[in-house]
Amino acid sequence: MKHLLLYCRPGFEKEAAAEIQDRAGQFGCPGFARTKDDSGFVIYECFQPDDADLMARKLLFRELIFARQMVVVYAEVKDLPLDDRITPLLAAAEGMELCGDIRVETPDTNDGKELSRFCRKFTVPMRQALRGKGLLTRNESHTKPVLHLFFMANNHAILGYSYTFNNSPFHMGIPRLRFPADAPSRSSLKLEEAFHVFIPRYEWDMRLTSGLRAVDLGAAPGGWTYQLVSRGMMVTAIDNGPMAQTLMDTGQVKHYREDGFTWRPARKNTYWLVCDMVEKPARVVATMAAWLVDEDCQEAMFNLKLPMKKRYGEAVHNLQQLKDKLAELGGFEVQAKQLYHDREEITVHVYRPHKVAKLQPKE
Numbered sequence: 202m203k204h205l206l207l208y209c210r211p212g213f214e215k216e217a218a219a220e221i222q223d224r225a226g227q228f229g230c231p232g233f234a235r236t237k238d239d240s241g242f243v244i245y246e247c248f249q250p251d252d253a254d255l256m257a258r259k260l261l262f263r264e265l266i267f268a269r270q271m272v273v274v275y276a277e278v279k280d281l282p283l284d285d286r287i288t289p290l291l292a293a294a295e296g297m298e299l300c301g302d303i304r305v306e307t308p309d310t311n312d313g314k315e316l317s318r319f320c321r322k323f324t325v326p327m328r329q330a331l332r333g334k335g336l337l338t339r340n341e342s343h344t345k346p347v348l349h350l351f352f353m354a355n356n357h358a359i360l361g362y363s364y365t366f367n368n369s370p371f372h373m374g375i376p377r378l379r380f381p382a383d384a385p386s387r388s389s390l391k392l393e394e395a396f397h398v399f400i401p402r403y404e405w406d407m408r409l410t411s412g413l414r415a416v417d418l419g420a421a422p423g424g425w426t427y428q429l430v431s432r433g434m435m436v437t438a439i440d441n442g443p444m445a446q447t448l449m450d451t452g453q454v455k456h457y458r459e460d461g462f463t464w465r466p467a468r469k470n471t472y473w474l475v476c477d478m479v480e481k482p483a484r485v486v487a488t489m490a491a492w493l494v495d496e497d498c499q500e501a502m503f504n505l506k507l508p509m510k511k512r513y514g515e516a517v518h519n520l521q522q523l524k525d526k527l528a529e530l531g532g533f534e535v536q537a538k539q540l541y542h543d544r545e546e547i548t549v550h551v552y553r554p555h556k557v558a559k560l561q562p563k564e
C-alpha cells in the first residue's frame with residue numbers, strides 16, 4: 202500500500218493533516234492522516250493502492266497551503282546498519298520507476314538539522330549506487346520523478362518519489378535564500394521567498410522588474426520595500442513608523458504616514474500591492490479584495506496571521522471569503538502557502554493570469 206508523505210512546518214502537522222484529509226476526500230481518495238506533534242511531516246495512509254500516486258500527479262501541490270513537499274512513499278526502511286545503509290536502501294528501491302534526480306532530506310526539526318551534514322555527504326555515494334542499479338538516470342533529468350530519501354533518524358528513512366510537474370522544486374521544500382546584509386529587516390526574506398515560490402522564474406523580467414510601481418502597506422522599516430526597490434521598482438510605502446534611510450536615499454521610495462486600511466492611490470498605475478500589516482485576517486482580506494476588484498493594483502502578495510486555534514479552518518474560511526469577493530470581477534487566481542519564513546501566518550498571492558499573459562518582457 203502506498204502512502205503520501207507531506208513535509209510541513211514543525212507544529213503545523215494538524216493543519217497539514219486536516220488539509221490533506223479534506224482535499225483527498227474531495228478528490229475521492231479516502232484515507233487517514235497520521236501525525237506526530239512537532240515532527241515536521243504527515244503521512245496520509247490511502248485505503249486504495251493507487252491513490253497515493255494518483256494524488257501525487259493530480260492533486261495540485263500548489264493548492265496545498267500547509268505542505269512543503271508531497272512525496273509518494275515507496276518503502277519505509279528501519280534499522281539501517283550504520284556501516285552500510287546503501288545495500289538495504291537499494292534493495293528497498295527495487296522495482297521503483299526510473300527517477301531523474303535524488304534529494305536526501307530530513308524533517309525541518311532540530312533532530313533533522315543534526316542529520317543534514319550526513320545527508321549532504323550521503324547523497325553522492327547513494328546517487329552513484331542508484332545509477333549503478335539503473336534506478337536513476339545517468340544525467341540529471343527534470344522530466345523524470347525526483348527520488349526522495351527522507352531520514353527521520355540516522356537508521357530510519359522513507360524512500361519515495363515526487364513528480365517534477367507537481368512538487369516543490371526546492372530541497373526539503375525550502376528555497377535557500379541568503380539574508381541581504383543591507384536589508385532593513387529580516388522579514389525581507391518572506392517576500393523574497395514568496396517571489397521564488399509563487400512567480401515562475403521565467404516571468405520575473407515581466408512581473409518583478411524595473412519600471413513597475415508598487416505599494417507596500419505596513420512597510421516600516423522596509424524589508425519588503427527593499428525587495429521591490431532592489432528589483433528596480435518605484436515604491437509607495439504606507440506606515441506610521443519610519444522607513445530605513447538607506448531606502449529613502451535610493452530615490453525610489455515615497456513614504457506616507459497614513460492608515461494602510463484606508464489609503465488608496467490617486468492613479469491606477471500600481472502593479473504590485475504588498476501588505477504585511479499585523480491585523481485580523483478578515484480585515485486584510487477585505488482590503489486586498491477591494492484594491493483588486495477596483496483595479497487599483499494588478500497583483501497582490503500579503504500575509505494572513507493565523508489565530509492560535511482552528512488555524513486550518515480560519516485559513517480556509519478567509520481564503521473562501523477572498524475568492525467570493527474577487528468573483529465580482531472574475532479571472533483571479535489565488536494561491537496560499539505557509540512559507541518557510543512564515544511562522545503563525547500564511548502568504549497569499551493573487552493575480553489574473555489573462556492579464557499577466559499580456560505583459561511584455563523588458564528589453
Ligand SMILES: C[S@@+](CC[C@H](N)C(=O)[O-])C[C@H]1O[C@@H](n2cnc3c(N)ncnc32)[C@H](O)[C@@H]1O
Nearest residue numbers: 386388419421422423424425440460461477478
Ligand atoms: C510586521 S511589520 C512590517 C515589516 C515590513 N514588512 C518589513 O519587512 O520591514 C508591520 C507594520 O505594519 C504597520 N501597520 C500596522 N497597522 C497599520 C495601519 N493601519 N496602517 C499602516 N501601517 C500599519 C506597523 O506600523 C508595522 O510597521
